[in-house]
Amino acid sequence: MKPPSAVKIKKMPSRFKHQVAKYKVTRSNTCINCGTCAKSCPYGVHERVEGHNRVRPPINYKCIGFECQNNDFYCVAKCPRKALSLSLNPMYETLGDYRWTADMITATWIMAETGYPPERKDLEYNIGNSGGGFDKLRFKFPPGRPKIDKLEISTEITLNRRNDGRANIVISTPVYGGGMSFGSVSLPTMLSKARNATIWNTFTCTGEGGYPEMLQPYDHNVITQVATGLFGVREETIQRVRIVEFKYAQGAKPGLGGHLLGEKNTESVARMREAVQGTSLFSPFPFHSVYSIEDHKKHIDWIKEINPQALVSVKVSTPNDVDMVAVGSYYAGAHIIHIDGGYGGTGAAPDIAKKNIAMPIEYAIIKVHNFLKEEGAREAMTLIASGGIRTAHDLAKAICLGADGAVIGTAELVSLECVRCGNCESGRGCARGIASTDSELSALFGEEWATQRLVNMYHAWNVQLVEILQKFGMRSVRELVGRTDLLEHIDYSAPR
Amino acid sequence: MPKKYHINSKVTPLNLDYVFKFNIERGENCINCGKCTKVCIYEAHKRRKDDPRKMADPNTVVCRNCFRCIQECPRGALEKSLDKDFLNIGGSYWKSDIFITLWKQAEDGKVPVTGAGYRGPFTGSGFDGMWTDMSEIVRPTRDGIHGREYINTSVELGRKLNHLTFDEKGKLLSKVHDTVDIPIPIIFDLPPDNLSPNVKAALVKAAVELNTCIVLPAGDIASDRKKYIKNIIPLISHKEIDKHQGLIKNTRIVAIEYADELLSNFPAAKDKIKKISNALTIIRIPATKSVETIVSKLTQNGAEIIHIVADYRGREVNGSTDYNRRLLKDIIRAVHLKLIDDRIRDEVTIIASGGIAMAEHVPKAMICGADLTAVDLPLLIALGARLYEEPEKLLIIPEGLEKIPVRTLTQRIINLMGAWHSQLLEVMGAMGIREARRLRGESGRAIFFEEIDNDTFGKLFKKRETVNV
Ligand code: SF4
Numbered sequence: 016m017k018p019p020s021a022v023k024i025k026k027m028p029s030r031f032k033h034q035v036a037k038y039k040v041t042r043s044n045t046c047i048n049c050g051t052c053a054k055s056c057p058y059g060v061h062e063r064v065e066g067h068n069r070v071r072p073p074i075n076y077k078c079i080g081f082e083c084q085n086n087d088f089y090c091v092a093k094c095p096r097k098a099l100s101l102s103l104n105p106m107y108e109t110l111g112d113y114r115w116t117a118d119m120i121t122a123t124w125i126m127a128e129t130g131y132p133p134e135r136k137d138l139e140y141n142i143g144n145s146g147g148g149f150d151k152l153r154f155k156f157p158p159g160r161p162k163i164d165k166l167e168i169s170t171e172i173t174l175n176r177r178n179d180g181r182a183n184i185v186i187s188t189p190v191y192g193g194g195m196s197f198g199s200v201s202l203p204t205m206l207s208k209a210r211n212a213t214i215w216n217t218f219t220c221t222g223e224g225g226y227p228e229m230l231q232p233y234d235h236n237v238i239t240q241v242a243t244g245l246f247g248v249r250e251e252t253i254q255r256v257r258i259v260e261f262k263y264a265q266g267a268k269p270g271l272g273g274h275l276l277g278e279k280n281t282e283s284v285a286r287m288r289e290a291v292q293g294t295s296l297f298s299p300f301p302f303h304s305v306y307s308i309e310d311h312k313k314h315i316d317w318i319k320e321i322n323p324q325a326l327v328s329v330k331v332s333t334p335n336d337v338d339m340v341a342v343g344s345y346y347a348g349a350h351i352i353h354i355d356g357g358y359g360g361t362g363a364a365p366d367i368a369k370k371n372i373a374m375p376i377e378y379a380i381i382k383v384h385n386f387l388k389e390e391g392a393r394e395a396m397t398l399i400a401s402g403g404i405r406t407a408h409d410l411a412k413a414i415c416l417g418a419d420g421a422v423i424g425t426a427e428l429v430s431l432e433c434v435r436c437g438n439c440e441s442g443r444g445c446a447r448g449i450a451s452t453d454s455e456l457s458a459l460f461g462e463e464w465a466t467q468r469l470v471n472m473y474h475a476w477n478v479q480l481v482e483i484l485q486k487f488g489m490r491s492v493r494e495l496v497g498r499t500d501l502l503e504h505i506d507y508s509a510p511r
Numbered sequence: 512m513p514k515k516y517h518i519n520s521k522v523t524p525l526n527l528d529y530v531f532k533f534n535i536e537r538g539e540n541c542i543n544c545g546k547c548t549k550v551c552i553y554e555a556h557k558r559r560k561d562d563p564r565k566m567a568d569p570n571t572v573v574c575r576n577c578f579r580c581i582q583e584c585p586r587g588a589l590e591k592s593l594d595k596d597f598l599n600i601g602g603s604y605w606k607s608d609i610f611i612t613l614w615k616q617a618e619d620g621k622v623p624v625t626g627a628g629y630r631g632p633f634t635g636s637g638f639d640g641m642w643t644d645m646s647e648i649v650r651p652t653r654d655g656i657h658g659r660e661y662i663n664t665s666v667e668l669g670r671k672l673n674h675l676t677f678d679e680k681g682k683l684l685s686k687v688h689d690t691v692d693i694p695i696p697i698i699f700d701l702p703p704d705n706l707s708p709n710v711k712a713a714l715v716k717a718a719v720e721l722n723t724c725i726v727l728p729a730g731d732i733a734s735d736r737k738k739y740i741k742n743i744i745p746l747i748s749h750k751e752i753d754k755h756q757g758l759i760k761n762t763r764i765v766a767i768e769y770a771d772e773l774l775s776n777f778p779a780a781k782d783k784i785k786k787i788s789n790a791l792t793i794i795r796i797p798a799t800k801s802v803e804t805i806v807s808k809l810t811q812n813g814a815e816i817i818h819i820v821a822d823y824r825g826r827e828v829n830g831s832t833d834y835n836r837r838l839l840k841d842i843i844r845a846v847h848l849k850l851i852d853d854r855i856r857d858e859v860t861i862i863a864s865g866g867i868a869m870a871e872h873v874p875k876a877m878i879c880g881a882d883l884t885a886v887d888l889p890l891l892i893a894l895g896a897r898l899y900e901e902p903e904k905l906l907i908i909p910e911g912l913e914k915i916p917v918r919t920l921t922q923r924i925i926n927l928m929g930a931w932h933s934q935l936l937e938v939m940g941a942m943g944i945r946e947a948r949r950l951r952g953e954s955g956r957a958i959f960f961e962e963i964d965n966d967t968f969g970k971l972f973k974k975r976e977t978v979n980v
Pocket residue numbers: 040055056057058059060061077078079080083088089090091101
């Protein structure tokens with residue numbers, strides 16, 4: 016795989032002085048300020064400033080942790096007064112959760128910084144701690160050395176499989192960015208997502224908040240969304256893009272529609288959405304004009320009429336009958352069926368909905384893939400999964416289960432140093448400037464930094480995906496689709 | 512259309528000592544530069560009032576875990592950890608986070624809303640092992656959430672007829688039984704008896720204002736409570752019906768403790784009650800191993816409402832400590848299916864309780880087959896109570912609670928129920944169900960972990976093994 020020529024990997028470090036430390040180095044008061052540790056640790060954890068009578072407190076995040084024990088420079092062993100000790104940092108426990116573990120977040124940060132999967136051995140970043148779904152699936156790699164050269168492996172997928180004379184869009188990596196609307200994320204976030212999509216020859220999505228003018232330079236790589244509120248939907252925006260997405264529901268809050276608080280409906284947001292400033296905006300659920308597949312088809316026909324080249328994607332969540340909905344979308348003429356699982360991200364959703372409503376994406380992929388196959392429609396549809404795809408391994412597993420590709424959102428935000436604190440919608444919004452339109456907070460980072468971080472993270476994922484394909488001896492990611500035989504499940508598969 | 516049921520929530524803080532999640536400490540190497548004050552948008556870091564050159568201790572209660580102060584302090588002087596009290600509170604069933612969310616709901620009466628996706632385990636035991644379904648495109652409208660269309664959460668208590676009979680002239684022959692309607696599928700269950708009078712009063716007042724009922728021991732119903740008797744369900748032994756005639760006369764529902772003799776002589780007990788008043792009778796029965804058989808027998812014997820009580824962690828009660836005891840989810844499903852098999856499901860109302868800890872447990876219990884639920888501990892947690900599971904169940908009522916005005920306490924309970932009611936609407940709205948009564952036993956509209964996991968991964972991976980062999 017050769018990434019698109021626009022992809023340039025450049026180191027893009029954290030924008031903060033300190034990173035979140037996994038380890039903690041403690042110096043007790045038996046320290047005599049001899050400076051041995053400062054001399055021995057090559058990572059700069061210990062700093063002794065000439066003229067000061069005490070060594071500076073350790074810079075924990077730079078420490079590589081317990082694996083250092085085997086090094087001859089291991090400071091804990093070197094200290095003549097046994098003043099140093101090494102432990103897990105209690106702070107690390109406050110980072111992450113069952114789905115996105117602290118290791119996974121840290122690793123994503125490293126990918127966004129370096130463009131490659133972490134070299135550190137102490138991070139378990141390919142699986143989370145949720146105890147189900149992707150976290151219980153493993154690849155069954157065949158033994159032996161890989162025979163295929165990485166450069167020969169393609170990660171491209173086509174998005175139009177209908178053969179209907181419309182554009183045959185090919186993306187270079189089987190992932191694109193999820194919808195985050197203007198108003199829910201900061202401008203640099205939105206623009207960097209679009210720039211990254213252009214660089215990687217893939218897509219990003221406007222979300223349901225209308226089509227900001229700043230995105231026009233990236234039209235070629237933007238999916239515009241038609242959601243139930245129809246905010247800011249215009250013929251001209253539909254004519255501008257190559258893919259139009261109907262959003263029926265969102266995995267994190269299926270069946271609940273959307274709600275933009277009055278205070279977030281600022282002048283610019285209101286203009287974009289063609290609404291009155293300061294009023295709360297509701298996206299109803301469902302489309303009040305869609306009660307049947309026939310109605311659904313009428314909407315798709317309408318888009319196709321307005322833009323004779325555009326592909327149509329249908330985004331739905333994952334109820335019990337998601338398979339029927341998918342087949343219905345096929346009959347209605349959609350090109351892409353995008354299923355969004357219950358554990359997916361959101362700018363704001365009731366906790367009760369995130370946890371309890373609709374099924375996790377893992378089950379839905381298999382259900383939809385199989386049903387489309389039974390109905391003879393699988394070959395004509397592109398199946399995109401989202402809602403809980405956190406890592407390159409999740410992506411590859413989703414493809415093995417039957418998806419063609421995936422949409423990601425949280426992983427993009429984490430690349431921009433989201434800590435998943437969940438405060439995106441409260442008060443001034445995201446304290447870290449990612450999901451906020453507050454003038455001060457949204458100026459915390461610039462577009463350049465953010466774009467490079469995304470380009471790097473997409474690259475690291477691609478590297479991992481190519482590695483997986485290489486181990487399976489595959490020349491294209493398309494060969495991986497539906498290959499559940501390459502997976503095992505630690506609860507069911509017999510130990511090998 | 513019935514009048515729309517509305518719960519009036521009002522922000523009601525209670526200045527008690529709450530457990531918080533994140534503990535921030537400022538190390539000695541702080542140089543008082545004030546950077547943390549600038550970066551914390553939740554104002555956890557302030558200077559000392561008496562000496563503004565120095566930083567005050569961090570106000571960790573407001574910390575929202577954004578990591579900015581940690582990452583931006585020039586000296587790396589700040590440390591954050593999970594608070595010890597937070598880690599200790601509750602236990603394996605009553606998770607620490609439950610307390611924080613219940614306190615918050617009791618304070619503001621709102622549906623908890625956060626950003627970012629779900630953070631918890633993929634699945635869990637009991638109610639955590641099921642998801643509720645939703646309707647996608649091709650079903651009728653269901654916008655109940657924002658007041659567009661009314662979702663009715665009321666349920667009926669009492670026996671329903673299997674069918675009606677008419678004479679040749681078309682006159683109704685069947686006697687239609689009395690029922691009691693309550694506007695939410697939740698009643699309040701038996702508070703512990705060591706509560707201070709203001710707390711007890713608040714529980715009763717809240718039940719009255721919400722127009723639901725509260726189960727109280729008959730002996731504990733002070734005469735000044737009698738004006739609320741329509742919302743009180745006195746709990747008596749079946750042997751004491753005569754003794755409590757006065758109460759029974761005025762109440763709408765009585766509860767009697769289950770005893771084995773009731774299997775045969777329940778009709779006699781019920782007749783005795785009916786002679787005194789029209790009150791409906793609940794039989795309160797512990798969720799033992801054979802509870803479904805007993806429930807079925809009682810129903811065949813004329814029981815109209817049966818209240819199944821699991822332990823405080825929603826487990827079967829059988830005197831043993833083993834962890835294989837059934838959980839409320841499975842107990843209710845077993846009872847519901849048994850009654851369906853015996854073709855008597857509609858003849859009895861099933862109330863489920865024990866371990867109802869979060870709003871989602873209400874619709875889930877109903878989907879499993881309960882008609883409604885009874886809550887107990889969350890009502891006290893709303894008032895700041897803490898619960899510890901280990902080494903044994905311990906409920907701690909906050910100090911000073913006895914001095915808080917009844918109105919404040921009542922409002923907090925109402926707030927919590929308001930938040931639960933709104934969350935029930937969210938779940939029902941997503942399912943496209945407009946009548947709470949229709950949730951009962953709708954297990955086809957839920958996704959059960961064991962079933963779906965086995966149907967997808969189980970089949971997929973086991974099948975292959977057998978093919979290989
Ligand atoms: S343990 Fe190793 S990496 Fe960590 S501070 Fe000591 S020498 Fe440096």
